[in-house]
Amino acid sequence: MNLLLETIESQGPISRAGLSRVTGLSQPTVGAAIDVLVRSGLVRPVGTGESSGGRPPIMLEFNATHGFVVGIDLGGTNIKVGLTDLRGRVLCRIEEPTPKRQNGSPSAVTDAIFAAVQRAVDEAEVGWDRVLAIGVGAPGVTDPNTGTVSLAPAVGWEKAPVRRLLSERFRIPVRVDNDVNAAAMAEQAFGYGREYPNFVFVAIGTGIGAGVVINSQLYRGATYAAGELGYMVIDHSWNPADVRDFGCLESMAAAPAIARWAQQVLPGGMLEGAGMSSSCATDTATVPASGPEALFKAAEQGYEPAKQAVAKIAGYLAAALTNVAVLLDPHAIILGGGISQAGDALLNPVMERMRQLSPVVPVLRFSALGADAGLLGAAALGICEVKERSLSGE
Structure with missing residues (x-):
């Protein structure tokens, strides 16, 4: 049944006979499954097609407005909440600062999420009876079976029962996963990931994480x-005691580190007027959010200290991505997060260094989804929840 739903979603409007030809399933099997899908609301008839003799066939399409989902992209800097239809089309989006960490208590952050979700639904003017599920991408180690975030330093969470808290508040199904895994799912569903059965999505923002897709399946470990x-x-030589809550690579090449490089090498005037997405920023009380974009812009314009700093950052990233490439041999590594605004000023030196380090160099490109990858990934979690429940008859 899932194969039929995927085919209708990608190739509809399509007839029952057309579905039988495309999938190889018998017409009785197709007919019985379509009856279930129509009753679920995920598929609807949309008139008739051309007849090749006899009765004109009834055409079927995916019903993207059968209901809506809420996607929550939780970051160390901002909380992004969006309401989407079942194709991931965003109807409304909200962005709020992430509250300061509360020593493991999820309450401050969850209260902010509750408010943002309610605001998104209100502004979209969609009744709660049309909201079918919530998807959450959380920054840390997440158990998708229980919906518990066991470790998320960026928001101060330890063993936070996120699924239970949200489902109790809004009384609808909730699916929770790691934020970068969710972004990889979005890239696979809506972006360049459709081209590659094996790829690694690397998000570079406040921290650095990867979503690994092997043979079109997400690998969780x-x-x-x-x-x-x-x-x-x-x-x-790196000392983990030097940087609280950050690992070696992100302490050297995530947005906070890039912003520190910018502070060190750029004159004050170069830092003014340049902004970078909050998904690639850090606490503005300690590091100016304008630094990363200003650094890459200065490097593109030929400012030598900036070029040297970018070469250092590119070297760190190239070392890590080369390790990923030789271990997994993916078709592509796709870069996302606010770092995607860096453009060729970062991409070219990373590629050049990777070619020096190893003969195994996959395609390297920025995400097609830009800063929306995390939000669309969270929505994709909710959409998966809706489809699975509908197909199982729940």
Whole structure:
């Protein structure tokens, strides 16, 4: 049944006979499954097609407005909440600052999420009876089976029962996963990931993480911690006591580190008037959010200190991405998060250094989804929840 739903979604409007030809399933099997899908509301008839003799066929399409989902992209800097239809089309989006960490208590952050979700639904003017599920992308080690975030330093969470808290508040199904895993799912569903059965989505923002897709399936690891790329050790002289809550790679190449490089090498005037997405920023009380974009812009314009700093950052990233490439041999590594605004000023030196380090160099490109990858990934979690429940008859 899932195959039929996917085919209708990608190729509809399509007839029952057309579905039988495309999928190889018998017409009785197709007919019985379509009856279930129509009753679920996920598929609807949309008139008739051309007849090749006899009765004109009834055409079927995916019903993207059968209901809506809420996607929550939780970051260390901002909380992004969006209401989407079942194709991931965003109807309304809200962005709020993430509250300061509360020593492991989820309450401050969850209260902010509650308010943002309610505001998104209100502004979209969609009744709660049309909201079918919530998807959450959380920054840390997340158990998708229980919806518990066991470790998320960026928001001060330890063993936070996120699914239970949200489902009790809004009384609808909730699916929770790691934020970068969710972004990888979005890239697979809506972006360049559709081209590659094996790819790694690397998000570079306040921290650094990866979503690993192998043979078109997300790989989570034995303890759901696969892809915690920020902890990859690329410098054995690194002392973890020097940087609270950050791993080796992200302490050298995530947005806070890039902003510090900018402060060190750019004159004050170069830092003014340049902004970078909050998904690639850090606490503005300590590091100006304008730094990363200003650094890359100065490097593109040929300012030598900036070029040298970018070469350092590119070297750190190239070392990590080369390790990923030789271990997994993916078709592509896709870069997302606010770092995507860096453009060729970062991409070219990373590629050049990777070619120096290894003969195994996959395609390297920025995400097609830009800063929306996390939000669309969270929405994709909610959409998966809706489809699975509908197909199982719940």
